[in-house]
Amino acid sequence: MIDSNIFEKMLRKPKIFKNRDVLRHSYTPEYLPHRKEQIESIASILLPALQGETPSNILIYGKTGTGKTATVKFVGRQLEDAGKKMDAHCYVHYLNCEIIDTQYRVLATLAKVLGKNVPMTGWPTDQVYEELKDAIDRKDQTIIIVLDEIDKLVRKGDDVLYNLSRINSELNNARVSLIGISNDLKFKNFLDPRVLSSLSEEEIVFPPYNATQLEDILAQRAELAFYDGVLDEGVIPYCAALAAHEHGDARKALDLLRISGEIAESNQEGKITREHVREAVRKMECDHVVEAVKTLPNQSKIVLYAMILLNNSGKRKFTTGEVFAVYRSLCRKIGMDVLTQRRVSDLISELDMLGIINSIVISKGRYGRTREIKLDVPVDAVKEVILDDYRFGILRKYEGSFLNSSLDHFE
DNA sequence: CCTCCACCGGAAAGCCGGGTCA
DNA sequence: TGACCCGGCTTTCCGGTGGAGG
Known part of the structure; x- marks a missing residue:
């Protein structure tokens, strides 16, 4: 054990990934x-761009x-x-x-890419727009702006799109055309009709891949990604089938393949099965x-943590009342506001929606009507995520001890 | 058949931070 | 700048309810 140098050990691992x-x-x-x-x-x-005309x-x-x-990136x-x-610019x-998610930042980023020195905050938007226009119009060129996940931008107002879609009328030398990418069809409803009609001069729909198509994609990538003979037969069709099940998501299929490889690698196995x-x-x-839990509001985290404690105390199912009691004593321990039971009940419903817990409303006759809650997640992983939050770390030390006392510990 | 538990879940109003407009 | 509005979160209030136990 002592003699195993960590790097030597790693190098001895069977090689899976070529790239x-x-x-x-x-x-x-x-x-x-x-x-x-x-x-x-x-x-x-886009062809007209090469001929000095403005593409739709x-x-x-x-x-x-x-x-x-x-x-789009490929084209x-x-x-x-x-x-x-061809010497066409x-x-x-x-x-x-999704990353550049405000009107201002879109303009500023573009201006920056085009060589203007614009601060990322501070200037009035009009001024940035002028700078951008100036940068674009400096020479005879065609600029194609691709706005991926455009729906995220539209939610915050469509001024930028309005300006950009009309920018051509204010340019003398250059031409601009826009490509918007969205996975949300409904976002059109939020758009100003003028912007919409200008933006959607052409529309292209990408249908989902089916299982066989996904197989082709995976096979092509696997060739580059793995060493020969690493992939067990049937792995690719299996990944493809799983991803095809979820609306033909190639991203998911590739993730599956990559993670399978990583697991095989860390198990020191030479083959992916x-x-x-x-x-x-x-x-x-x-x-x-885990990702969903991370982004949960604090109160929801505590509610969830209360459920984890109940779960770990040996109860598989519990009621709103029990959760609330534990939740309340947790809040007191760490000095957080205690929400009403009505509100906690709503938070529990939300956790249910997110698929983090399983809850159904049942009647226990004489003993009332309540929600019966079951945890439906990798408990330990979720617990760690919550405790990792610096505010909740102190809960760690109460973990085992307090449960018994807390249920009847009022005031 | 009635009671009554232990909540559910709708309605409405209050609070608060942020944004808008004159 | 202050008046005002908006939307999200929360509380208050309260009528509603399936079924075990009587």
């Missing part, structure tokens, strides 16, 4: 299987993991390459509106819950 990054969403492959049609329509819409704006729809972003790169060769700028995939499914579900 792990090809399995990540950020990777744009050399070619995209089963997206030929979409690639061609986007390319033909495009709105792209499709569920998550249908290849929207990858396709964008090809366009820039072609532009370089075409540039594609990609923005993810279907069992690893099953394990990966479990891990992803767990991660999903």
Whole structure:
């Protein structure tokens, strides 16, 4: 045990990954299987850019993991390459509106990319817009702005889109066209009709992949990602089938494959099997819950923690009243406000909606009517997430001791 | 058949931080 | 700047209820 140098040990592990990054969403492959049609329509819409004309704006729809972003980035790169060769100035700028999520930041980021020195906060929006216009119009060029997850931006008002969609009329040398990507069809309802009609001059829908198509995608990536002979037969079809079940999400399929590989690797096994995939499914579900718990409001965390304590004390099922009693004493211990039972009841319903717990309303006759609650999550993982919060760490020391006393410890 | 438990869950109003408008 | 509004969170109030036990 003492002699095992940690690095030597790691190097002795069987090699699984040739290149792990090809399995990540950020990777744009050399070619995209089963997206030929979409690639061609986007390319033909953007073609005028190479001829010094303004391409139509495009709105792209499709569920998550249908290849929207990858396709647009792919076509964008090809366009820039072609532009370089033909000496036509075409540039594609990609923005993810989930990250760059305000009107101001969209304009400022664009201006910055185009070489203007704009602070990330502080200036009036109009001024940033002027700077941006100026930067774009400096030379004869075509700028294509890709707004990914555009629905996130629209929720905060559509002024930017309005301005950007009309920017061409204020330019003398350059041309701008927009590509909006969204997985939410409803967001159109929030748009000003003028913006909508200008933005959706062309619309392209990305259908979900089916299982066979997903297999092709996975096979293509697996080739690059893994060493030969690492993948057990049947692993790819299994991942594909699982992901196809969830509206053909290629992202999910790739995650499954990558995580399966990581599990095999950390188990020091040289082959990825279907069992690893099953394990990966479990891990992803767990991660999903953990993520949901992390972003929970504090009060909900305490409520959930109360349930975990009840669960760990040997009770598989419990009622709103019991949870509330534990919750209240927890709050007192750490000096947090105690919400009313009515409110806690709502928080419990929310946790139910999120799939973190399982609750049904039952009647126990003489003994009243209440919700019967069961925990439905990897308890230990969730507990750690909650206790990791610096405010709740102190709860750790009460863990075992207080439960017995707290149920009857009033005032 | 009635009672009555231990909550459920709707309605409405209060509170609060942020944003808007004159 | 202050008046005002908005939306999210929370409390208050309260009528409603399935079924074990009498």
